Amino acid sequence: MQKAENLNVIEDNRELAAEILKKLIEIKALSPDNGGEGEADKAEYILSLLDFADEIERFDAEDKRAKNGIRPNIVARINGRRRRTLWIVCHMDVVPEGDLKLWESDPFRAKVVEDRIYGRGAEDNGQAIVSAILAGKFLSEHRPDIGFGMIFVSDEETGSRYGIQHLLKEKEFSKDDLFLVPDTGSPDGSLIEIAEKNILWLKFEIFGKQGHASRPDMFHNASRRAMRILLELDELLHKKFSERNDLFEPPYSTFEPTKREKNVDNPNTIPGVDVSYFDCRVLPSYSNDEVVEFVRSFFDEKEKEDGFKCSMEVIQNESSPPTSEESEIVIRLKKALRILRGIEAKPIGIGGNTCASFFRKAGYETAVWSTLDGKAHEPNEYARLSNVIEDAKIFAMLAFDI
Numbered sequence: 296m297q298k299a300e301n302l303n304v305i306e307d308n309r310e311l312a313a314e315i316l317k318k319l320i321e322i323k324a325l326s327p328d329n330g331g332e333g334e335a336d337k338a339e340y341i342l343s344l345l346d347f348a349d350e351i352e353r354f355d356a357e358d359k360r361a362k363n364g365i366r367p368n369i370v371a372r373i374n375g376r377r378r379r380t381l382w383i384v385c386h387m388d389v390v391p392e393g394d395l396k397l398w399e400s401d402p403f404r405a406k407v408v409e410d411r412i413y414g415r416g417a418e419d420n421g422q423a424i425v426s427a428i429l430a431g432k433f434l435s436e437h438r439p440d441i442g443f444g445m446i447f448v449s450d451e452e453t454g455s456r457y458g459i460q461h462l463l464k465e466k467e468f469s470k471d472d473l474f475l476v477p478d479t480g481s482p483d484g485s486l487i488e489i490a491e492k493n494i495l496w497l498k499f500e501i502f503g504k505q506g507h508a509s510r511p512d513m514f515h516n517a518s519r520r521a522m523r524i525l526l527e528l529d530e531l532l533h534k535k536f537s538e539r540n541d542l543f544e545p546p547y548s549t550f551e552p553t554k555r556e557k558n559v560d561n562p563n564t565i566p567g568v569d570v571s572y573f574d575c576r577v578l579p580s581y582s583n584d585e586v587v588e589f590v591r592s593f594f595d596e597k598e599k600e601d602g603f604k605c606s607m608e609v610i611q612n613e614s615s616p617p618t619s620e621e622s623e624i625v626i627r628l629k630k631a632l633r634i635l636r637g638i639e640a641k642p643i644g645i646g647g648n649t650c651a652s653f654f655r656k657a658g659y660e661t662a663v664w665s666t667l668d669g670k671a672h673e674p675n676e677y678a679r680l681s682n683v684i685e686d687a688k689i690f691a692m693l694a695f696d697i
């Protein structure tokens with residue numbers, strides 16, 4: 296076992312960590328989907344820092360829109376006593392700055408204020424990149440029990456098609472490996488995300504018959520019909536899928552009417568069609584198919600009642616199996632947090648969707664964890680250098696039998 300005190304030498308890298316994080320912020324890596332040229336430059340910079348690695352592989356995805364026509368994915372590894380590997384998965388791309396007026400400094404010029412480094416991508420996901428590199432550097436000098444892998448992917452913010460999805464097709468990992476995605480977390484590092492609700496977006500078209508608003512006796516108001524039907528559906532869905540699971544917040548499935556498309560242009564026409572959407576976040580004990588089937592048969596019933604059509608389209612459908620609380624990555628992480636920080640970490644589920652879902656779908660138990668203030672995608676995003684250092688210690692410790 297690695298002695299916790301030995302990890303303290305990682306603290307000597309504070310200045311190096313600041314320098315790397317600043318540089319990462321200043322190499323703007325926006326996906327072509329967000330109007331950028333991709334991650335090529337950032338990947339070159341990261342590669343230049345990995346001279347301590349025992350193995351480096353590249354799994355670039357072709358994307359003509361990006362610089363050099365590629366979306367780079369880097370896999371670097373430090374040998375351990377055993378072939379088995381702990382993989383830390385970080386992403387190189389960032390989201391756009393958003394409204395510049397809300398920033399107090401240039402989002403792509405790093406600004407250091409005491410413990411904080413400000414800039415787009417500082418926390419999401421620059422912090423993890425630097426922590427992984429510091430941990431890797433330490434482990435290259437203190438042979439760990441299992442291998443330590445650093446994965447730097449593209450395209451996390453815009454679907455992962457050129458990133459993790461491509462990597463999982465090209466590279467074979469072992470089911471015996473451990474996976475950690477440091478991409479969400481809490482300020483004290485006490486939350487370990489192990490499950491995500493299923494995401495299901497439904498588009499509804501509820502029909503009626505359009506006509507002059509003075510003659511509702513001759514026409515059928517799609518707007519009124521939709522309001523009635525969707526309110527009823529809302530209630531039925533909550534009743535039918537009512538299970539609770541305290542891992543999640545809120546601890547139940549949610550079904551929210553969200554977007555509504557514009558109908559007629561003038562106030563004196565009865566609308567003939569109503570188009571609206573539900574955002575559903577379903578506990579993983581249910582399948583999205585069950586929800587879709589339930590809505591379909593409800594719509595069939597409604598069509599029979601008045602003869603007008605109700606149609607549904609599934610526009611987003613994501614689900615991944617949860618990682619067990621008893622999985623080795625979660626147990627190791629809890630132990631490391633107990634030893635290094637004296638805290639009892641708690642497994643949680645979220646309603647959002649992280650790139651861990653791709654690993655989980657591929658059959659790898661994956662934990663999402665890091666220590667952060669939660670400034671991702673916000674103006675004046677920052678990361679704390681102390682979190683960079685302390686998370687690096689945890690990453691390093693996970694590569695030892697503890």
Ligand SMILES: [Zn+2]
Pocket residue numbers: 386419420451478671
């Ligand atoms: Zn992220």
